[in-house]
């Protein structure tokens with residue numbers, strides 16, 4: 001079985017790349033096969049949600065994936081309110097003042113996956129191996145991929161989009177710098193007493209970070225990044241006690257809360273692969289870089305990887321094959337700066353707000369208030385985050 005492109009990993013990054021490369025002969029090998037049927041009733045929301053930047057939404061629209069999603073399940077973010085860890089320190093960003101229709105969109109993981117996989121189901125020249133595991137690779141004049149069930153595929157280019165624990169990255173011998181944050185993100189959905197007014201809220205708590213993201217109606221999705229032991233404690237609370245803890249940590253901004261979903265926990269780490277490409281091989285998404293969710297940018301970076309890799313492959317000179325290193329280096333060069341800049345910003349914020357130094361404490365809260373009072377700087381920050 002020979003293909004131009006094989007993709008390991010059918011998460012949002014791998015699936016979006018398969019879609020972006022439609023027209024080419026593609027093998028998609030995925031550990032899971034998401035349901036493509038419409039998601040359950042209006043009251044049932046996935047506790048895993050993503051804040052997608054307008055740039056990511058534009059990309060998904062071009063893939064004909066965005067407009068098929070049920071609009072009732074998509075929530076535009078019109079404002080963002082971020083609180084420091086001192087009284088009164090806060091910054092508010094507003095789509096209207098920044099001159100854009102929205103700052104981001106909140107979408108459930110399973111809604112996005114269902115839309116991507118439904119689109120892939122209609123795609124010519126795409127063969128899906130799922131559920132299937134990529135269990136061995138060999139790089140020579142092409143990439144040979146051995147599946148766990150014994151089948152063998154061959155492709156000119158293999159893309160590892162198989163997540164932070166990437167088998168492809170390890171099997172290709174690409175080292176990764178990796179570090180645990182010592183934090184776990186606890187995620188769950190709540191109904192709230194007061195309207196969220198399409199605002200995303202965030203509280204820096206001197207290390208831990210609490211975010212409440214707007215969902216349709218009077219509902220929010222929580223991402224609370226806390227030390228691992230505290231995450232275990234939060235998970236052990238009953239529904240009422242957890243809702244009270246979140247209400248207290250969010251200073252009652254949305255009134256009383258009621259837990260309406262399962263509670264999930266995800267360990268947090270930061271990771272960067274030492275390179276994104278080799279002859280006949282490329283990495284994309286969390287397989288290449290993983291960051292703290294405090295800025296809600298990990299998947300946005302991964303979707304941009306798909307977008308850029310798809311474009312670079314489509315624009316290559318006809319004499320060059322997809323796995324040609326010169327072509328792949330173009331992709332790596334184009335992505336490096338954005339990835340490193342986002343990584344530095346997110347890690348800088350995490351370190352600044354996690355520091356126990358009193359001086360840094362004053363600096364971070366003062367900086368927040370100052371930025372809030374400088375509309376030009378604030379709007380420039382907003383525009384930067386829209387990509």
Ligand SMILES: Cc1cc2nc3c(=O)[nH]c(=O)nc-3n(C[C@H](O)[C@H](O)[C@H](O)COP(=O)(O)OP(=O)(O)OC[C@H]3O[C@@H](n4cnc5c(N)ncnc54)[C@H](O)[C@@H]3O)c2cc1C
Pocket residue numbers: 008009010011012013014029030031032049050051052132133134135161162163164166167168185187223266284285286287293295296297298299300301302
């Ligand atoms: C709490 C939390 C909140 C977040 N919020 C946001 C947010 O608001 N906005 C945002 O942009 N990002 C956010 N992120 C980051 C985002 O979740 C990730 O960046 C994104 O899911 C990575 O997608 P991916 O497709 O690269 O990897 P994954 O989603 O991990 O997918 C990997 C795929 O590879 C498959 N696979 C693994 N091994 C193999 C193998 N050997 N063979 C075949 N298939 C394999 C798996 O089955 C899976 O389908 C958040 C992260 C966390 C932890």
